[in-house]
Amino acid sequence: MPMNVxxxxxxxxxxxxxxxxxxxxxxxxxxxxxxxxxxxQGFDVPTIKWVIRERAVERQKREEQNALRETYAVQLGLAF
Known part of the structure; x- marks a missing residue:
């Protein structure tokens, strides 16, 4: 290829x-x-950003992630 090209x-x-x-x-x-x-207008921007990220994840994957988060929270004694 020539230099000028x-x-x-x-x-x-x-x-x-x-x-x-x-x-x-x-x-x-x-x-x-x-x-x-x-x-x-009184909306919580970090929560809006979280919703946007969550909506980008397929429903099945999101449900799996939420179940795992709940399991971890229970194991750590966090109210979920």
């Missing part, structure tokens, strides 16, 4: 990555706004 490809990758980084910054700002709005 490789340099052009490299530049394209870098520019594409830079655009995606900027988009991600914008999305992160939007997400912060959503959480700030939820907080201002």
């Amino acid at each position: 490789a340099a052009d490809q490299l530049r394209q990758y870098v520019e594409r990555a830079e655009r995606l980084i900027e988009e991600r910054k914008g999305l992160n700002d939007d997400l912060k706004d959503v959480f700030a709005e939820a907080k201002s």
